[in-house]
Amino acid sequence: MAIAVFALILTRNLFSVIVLSGIYSFLMATILVALDAVDVAMTEASVGAGISTVLLLGALHLCKSKEAKPVHKPWLPLAVSVSTGALLVYGAFGLPEFDDPAAPIHQNVVPRYMQNETDVPNVVTAVLASFRGYDTLGETTVVFTAGAGLIALLRRRKKAAPEGARRKGEA
Amino acid sequence: MSNDLVLRVIGRLLIPFILLFALYVQFHGDFGPGGGFQAGVIIAAGLIFFALTHGVNTVRKVVPDWLVETMVASGVLIYAGVGLAGLLFGGNYLDYFVLDHNPVHGQHRGIFWVEVGVATTVSGVMLKIYYMFASRSGLED
Numbered sequence: 635m636a637i638a639v640f641a642l643i644l645t646r647n648l649f650s651v652i653v654l655s656g657i658y659s660f661l662m663a664t665i666l667v668a669l670d671a672v673d674v675a676m677t678e679a680s681v682g683a684g685i686s687t688v689l690l691l692g693a694l695h696l697c698k699s700k701e702a703k704p705v706h707k708p709w710l711p712l713a714v715s716v717s718t719g720a721l722l723v724y725g726a727f728g729l730p731e732f733d734d735p736a737a738p739i740h741q742n743v744v745p746r747y748m749q750n751e752t753d754v755p756n757v758v759t760a761v762l763a764s765f766r767g768y769d770t771l772g773e774t775t776v777v778f779t780a781g782a783g784l785i786a787l788l789r790r791r792k793k794a795a796p797e798g799a800r801r802k803g804e805a
Numbered sequence: 806m807s808n809d810l811v812l813r814v815i816g817r818l819l820i821p822f823i824l825l826f827a828l829y830v831q832f833h834g835d836f837g838p839g840g841g842f843q844a845g846v847i848i849a850a851g852l853i854f855f856a857l858t859h860g861v862n863t864v865r866k867v868v869p870d871w872l873v874e875t876m877v878a879s880g881v882l883i884y885a886g887v888g889l890a891g892l893l894f895g896g897n898y899l900d901y902f903v904l905d906h907n908p909v910h911g912q913h914r915g916i917f918w919v920e921v922g923v924a925t926t927v928s929g930v931m932l933k934i935y936y937m938f939a940s941r942s943g944l945e946d
Contacts, residue, residue: 672838676830680846685931688853692938753909754835754916762840763916767899771884774923778881781930785874788937 635661646701652690659683673758809858816858823851831924835913841920845927852928853935861939873933880926887918 638658645651659682666675730737747761754760762770831844856864888899896903901915 673840673843676838676843677846680843680850684850685846685853688850688857689934689938692935696938696941753912756835756837758838759834759840759916759920763919764901764912767888767901767915767919770919770923771888771899774881774884774926777930778877778926781877781926781933784930784934784937785877788941 635665648694648699648701649691651701652687652694655690656683656687659686673756812858816854820851820855823854824848827851831920834920835916841923842927844920845924845929846931848924848928849931849935852932856935856939861936865936868932870933870936873929873936876925876929877933878926880922880924880929883922883925884919887915887922891915 635658638654638661642651642654642658645654659678662682663675663679666672666678743765747757747765754764827844827847830839830847831841834840834844852864852868855867887901887904891900891903892898894903899915901912902908904911904914
């Protein structure tokens with residue numbers, strides 16, 4: 635995974651960048667499987683490695699395949715990202731152990747989720763669709779809004795072209 | 806790419822299984838991993854694969870633009886409609902316990918329709934994005 639990340643930073647060819655990020659997504663999905671988060675792994679594999687690779691290739695078709703030379707020196711963004719990463723690692727040391735049953739996250743709402751009054755065997759589905767139905771409604775609305783925004787942005791030009799052509803023909 | 810014979814034949818063979826797997830992920834989401842979001846993405850991925858091997862216009866004949874746009878909106882409406890159904894049956898918004906005489910069955914029914922809504926919107930949006938890119942970049946042939 636680290637190799638994929640460094641190759642991502644170093645390559646200037648956008649096609650190989652897209653392929654490498656697909657590889658990164660698949661590796662991420664295997665890590666999520668190892669962490670027993672199968673639902674998230676499935677999403678990562680299908681969205682991160684599948685759909686977004688195809689969409690990025692479609693976008694690449696519209697532009698040049700070489701990354702432009704950077705205009706600014708990279709030191710300030712590098713310092714910001716390195717210090718943020720260091721802060722996150724420092725914070726991760728304060729987290730409880732991965733399989734600690736006494737961790738705070740297992741103490742509050744999880745016992746009620748595990749009682750499983752919905753009688754759905756997959757707890758992830760029960761939490762997403764029932765216990766946190768409002769969250770998922772919001773997420774679906776976000777996906778809808780993204781799609782609607784994209785339709786509004788990209789369709790206008792397609793419609794405007796034949797209209798303009800017709801006007802020219804009339805004149 | 807749409808002229809590659811091997812890809813076309815293999816694509817035709819694989820797409821029914823991809824769509825079947827999507828339906829499995831959708832309806833088995835209560836028991837195994839998966840659910841509406843994943844199923845929607847897999848449906849869209851199968852159709853995009855079809856578009857890559859057979860051209861976008863062939864897919865447009867199967868799933869026309871008006872249908873995709875209706876899917877984008879109707880998924881959210883199905884989800885919100887389940888919430889309103891909870892209100893009509895005398896519960897709170899998005900309360901599934903009241904959807905059936907047996908509260909547990911009500912939960913199952915609510916989760917089922919909510920997942921249907923999510924899958925509809927997600928697959929619609931993904932397909933629409935692909936259509937948009939494809940119609941702009943001349944991949945239509």
